[in-house]
Amino acid sequence: MKTIYRACKKCRLLVDAKNCPIHPEEKTTTEWFGFIFVESPEESIIAKNSGLLTKGRYAIKVR
Numbered sequence: 522m523k524t525i526y527r528a529c530k531k532c533r534l535l536v537d538a539k540n541c542p543i544h545p546e547e548k549t550t551t552e553w554f555g556f557i558f559v560e561s562p563e564e565s566i567i568a569k570n571s572g573l574l575t576k577g578r579y580a581i582k583v584r
Contacts, residue, residue: 524537525537525551526551526553526556526578527539527549527550527551527553528549528550528551528552528553528579528580528583529541529543529544529547529549529583530547530548530549530550530583531544531547532544532547532579533553533579533580533581533583534575534577534578534579534580535553535556535577535578535579535580536549543575550583550584552583552584553580553581553582553583553584554580554581554582554583555580555581555582556578556579556580556581557571557578557579557581558577558578558579559573559575559576559577559578559579560576561576562574562575562576
């Protein structure tokens with residue numbers, strides 16, 4: 522079965538749950554566009570510019 526990822530509206534983390542694990546009070550949405558995968562945020566220029574501090578998948582744009 523295909524996994525449907527949902528994006529946190531606050532931090533843009535992609536998860537398969539209805540609530541974000543980092544922000545449990547924040548609902549997630551299926552309305553997101555594009556993603557980046559951050560393997561090592563301390564070495565990534567894109568992660569630093571985007572303010573991403575933890576490893577994972579992140580949506581580029583969330584509605």
